[in-house]
Amino acid sequence: MSAQGGYQDLLERSASVPYKKVLVVEGPTDLQMLNLMLDKPEFKRENPMSRWILGAAGGKSQVLKCLERQSDWHGLVDRDAWTEEEIRRATQRYPNLHLLPRFCLENFLIDPVEIYPALKDLHLLPPGCNERTLASKIEAALPHAIAHGALWRVIQPLYDGLMARGFNGVLLDFEREFERREIYEQIDEWHRYLSPAPLMDDYERRLKEGRALSKEQALRTWIHGKSFWRHAVLPALENPERRVSPERMLRLILRAMALPEDLMAALQFMRRTESGKGGRYS
DSSP: OOBBHHHHHHHHHHSSSSTSSOOOOOOOOHHHHHHHTTTHHHHTTTOGGGGGEEESSSSSHHHHHHHHHHHOEEEEOOTTTTOOOHHHHHHOOOOEEESSSSOOOOOGOOOOHHHHHHHHTTOOTTTTOOOHHHHHHEEEEEHHHHHHHHHHHOOOOOOOHHHHHHGGGGOOTTOOOOOHHHHHHHHHHHHHHEEEEEHEEEEEEEEHHHHOOOHIIIIIISSSSSHHHHIHHHHTTOOOTTTHHHHHHHHHHHHHHHOOHHHHHGGGGGGOOTTTOOSSOO
């Protein structure tokens, strides 16, 4: 799997090997991480990647556009903060859309229980650090990360909501002339949409929801994995006796850690028997 991507590139590559299926992911980093995570005996045994072309579309919205244009392609995207209803609508519209079982791929790197065996085998633990102390260091950042996850679920959708309400192009159309009343009413609509009181109520509700989760649930589906990896896990692994760059640390852990069961389950579509052909495809 190479880190090539883009719709046109994938179209050309798939045309050259029409017997292969196409899987589109969000970005080059996702391709790299999947390569490392799937480089495991339990996945390679069936060699499922031999009949797939993988490429990066350039973001979740671009993955969906690819699936709109090529209905037989498959897409794999981050779960992010999508609600169950959003997931239902998306997978109903795009039958070949598959979601990661966690917030994003980096969430496979932030649970101390999951990464400790690999860190121990690779001798990447700081001096005097055992499983308990590693968990203590990482989990100390959980309260802040859970609050950040609540805020993410409130603030992130605001952009799409504003766009749906015409921000900001509706008032910047050079070919239109606006009455002062029209300008005021449009700005007032945006203002009411951004009213602090209901947003704060939503934040408090989300915060309560996040705090009610188990540590495992929070680390898997609530917390923004990319941020937690950088600001909580990497500092906990700092070792003055053996300095390793964040990029190399990521690669080493992903290659050494066991293939997570929930990821294996999410990728069953790459391994299941192809209808009517009696064999396995990847």
